[in-house]
Amino acid sequence: MKFTLGIALSPLDQLTELARTAEECGFSSIALPDSVFYAEKVSAKYPYTPDGGRFWDANTPWPDPIAAAAAMGAVTSRIRFYTQVLKLGSRHPVPLARQVGSVAVLTGDRFGLGVGLGWAPEEFEWCGIPYAHRGRRADEAIEVLRLILGGGMVSHHGEFFQFDALQMSPAPSRPVPIYVGGHTEPGLRRASRHDGWTSAMIRFDDLRDTIGKLTALRAELGTAGEPFEIQAVCIDSFGLDGYRRQRDIGVTDAIVVPWLFDGIGFDGPLAAKQDSMRRFAEKIITRM
Numbered sequence: 001m002k003f004t005l006g007i008a009l010s011p012l013d014q015l016t017e018l019a020r021t022a023e024e025c026g027f028s029s030i031a032l033p034d035s036v037f038y039a040e041k042v043s044a045k046y047p048y049t050p051d052g053g054r055f056w057d058a059n060t061p062w063p064d065p066i067a068a069a070a071a072m073g074a075v076t077s078r079i080r081f082y083t084q085v086l087k088l089g090s091r092h093p094v095p096l097a098r099q100v101g102s103v104a105v106l107t108g109d110r111f112g113l114g115v116g117l118g119w120a121p122e123e124f125e126w127c128g129i130p131y132a133h134r135g136r137r138a139d140e141a142i143e144v145l146r147l148i149l150g151g152g153m154v155s156h157h158g159e160f161f162q163f164d165a166l167q168m169s170p171a172p173s174r175p176v177p178i179y180v181g182g183h184t185e186p187g188l189r190r191a192s193r194h195d196g197w198t199s200a201m202i203r204f205d206d207l208r209d210t211i212g213k214l215t216a217l218r219a220e221l222g223t224a225g226e227p228f229e230i231q232a233v234c235i236d237s238f239g240l241d242g243y244r245r246q247r248d249i250g251v252t253d254a255i256v257v258p259w260l261f262d263g264i265g266f267d268g269p270l271a272a273k274q275d276s277m278r279r280f281a282e283k284i285i286t287r288m
Helices: 012-025 065-073 093-106 121-125 134-149 185-192 204-221 239-248 270-283
Strands: 002-006 029-032 080-083 111-116 154-157 162-166 178-181 196-202 229-234 253-256
Touching: 012 029, 012 065, 012 270, 029 065, 065 080, 065 093, 093 111, 093 134, 111 134, 134 154, 134 178, 134 185, 178 185, 185 196, 185 204, 196 204, 204 229, 204 239, 229 239
Parallel strands: 002 029, 002 253, 029 080, 080 111, 111 178, 178 196, 196 229, 229 253
Antiparallel strands: 154 162
16 A cells, blocks of 8 residues: 655645655655635535534645646655645636646656545636536546547547647656545546545545445446556544555555644644654554
């Protein structure tokens, strides 16, 4: 099983050093969160907290994840980066393909695209995109991304997106993996058609049940024999035994924030975070 470092809510001036240390410690990837903006008022509840409230505020740093991957990729050579997850619903796939292709090439094909629909209607509407039909639009957007990122002259005429022959160069030298977030049945079905599923915060028992659903969906869709990542943010299965339990139910990639285990906050000092990462690597990564 691999381990990915979660850097959500960290100060921007720490990111490149966190990336260097993560690479030194044997983390396989860095997970990059996404939030387009902070709306003072939202018309929907955040789906991954008990009370539906947001656990960040207007001043919490949310750098563009693709720009962050480029910055961290420039100071590392092996570690990978993936968005966890990029709000696909509020973005047009043609300019997004340009961004994804660029960062994939600049990092030497060390970039994966994790996508989700997005939960706040304001993020759609204030970016000029209707909230309605967001699932079908996301499916077509992924189709467009794969088409353009595959290279060559391509065209597309679908329900939501249309363009005549175009080409973006340079194209990545290998396919950019696409991971899909979401805990609903449509989200799991969407993930089962692509390269992996990435979770929000989830308890172990729910994680095991969800992996069972994914297994059944992939068998139904005929994708069971293809490579598939399960990236988990499990909130109640820790320590060496806990991560082995996750591995045994099918988790391929555990997303962790080591400094939280040591009582260090998201905005804690860089040196303390680095010490936590090194302890985690010694106690967990090297023994898995």
